[in-house]
Amino acid sequence: MLALTRKKGESIIINDNVEVVVISVNGDQVKLGIVAPKSIPVHRKEVYELIQKENMEAALNSEVGKIFSCD
Amino acid sequence: MKLNTKHFGEIEIDESKILTFEEGLPGFEDTKRFILLRDDKDTDELFYWIQSVDDEKLAFALIDMLKIMPDYDPMVPIEELSALGDFDSKDLVNYNILVIPDEVKEMTANLLAPIVINNATKKAKQIISTNDYDVKYKIFDMLKK
Numbered sequence: 582m583l584a585l586t587r588k589k590g591e592s593i594i595i596n597d598n599v600e601v602v603v604i605s606v607n608g609d610q611v612k613l614g615i616v617a618p619k620s621i622p623v624h625r626k627e628v629y630e631l632i633q634k635e636n637m638e639a640a641l642n643s644e645v646g647k648i649f650s651c652d
Numbered sequence: 653m654k655l656n657t658k659h660f661g662e663i664e665i666d667e668s669k670i671l672t673f674e675e676g677l678p679g680f681e682d683t684k685r686f687i688l689l690r691d692d693k694d695t696d697e698l699f700y701w702i703q704s705v706d707d708e709k710l711a712f713a714l715i716d717m718l719k720i721m722p723d724y725d726p727m728v729p730i731e732e733l734s735a736l737g738d739f740d741s742k743d744l745v746n747y748n749i750l751v752i753p754d755e756v757k758e759m760t761a762n763l764l765a766p767i768v769i770n771n772a773t774k775k776a777k778q779i780i781s782t783n784d785y786d787v788k789y790k791i792f793d794m795l796k797k
Contacts (some may be wrong), residue, residue, distance in 0.1 A: 633679035
């Protein structure tokens with residue numbers, strides 16, 4: 582993994598078209614600004630991981646009958 | 653073609669109806685082809701399934717949330733919709749993935765990230781909406797109304 586040190590207000594450029602700016606640092610919280618072309622969706626990693634986890638749980642649903650017997 | 657399914661045994665499917673998830677689904681990034689199924693017993697057309705065409709053991713239960721929550725209105729970035737090809741809003745449908753635990757009353761729908769299907773191109777994607785919707789929204793009590 583590449584590790585870079587940046588100060589508040591500084592940024593890094595990824596792949597020529599995505600800029601990540603350090604907006605503020607407050608204790609162990611870092612606020613980042615992301616400037617990306619509209620075609621690149623920016624998701625927080627934890628949101629994507631949340632959806633991954635939810636999908637894995639959903640794939641385990643066992644019985645189709647369960648949802649039709651709840652009346 | 654014939655397809656073995658997780659919940660419905662072997663069925664005949666129309667290959668032209670196969671949906672392509674170019675990026676797979678989060679957690680199942682390599683699974684790109686699904687078919688949308690509905691149980692004939694569900695006369696309300698409330699529940700659907702997406703069954704993987706390539707992995708018979710993989711299927712997700714879906715719900716048509718608008719049928720039980722008419723004001724459900726996920727906002728999704730237009731760029732993500734564009735990934736589904738040219739679209740006309742009448743061709744777009746969205747469903748939400750269900751988690752149905754052993755205690756069925758605890759069933760939840762993922763309102764945060766609906767499955768969006770472009771029926772014109774047969775491309776589909778699970779898109780993370782920009783609303784503040786819950787990923788585990790309890791729906792059981794809404795079904796009884």
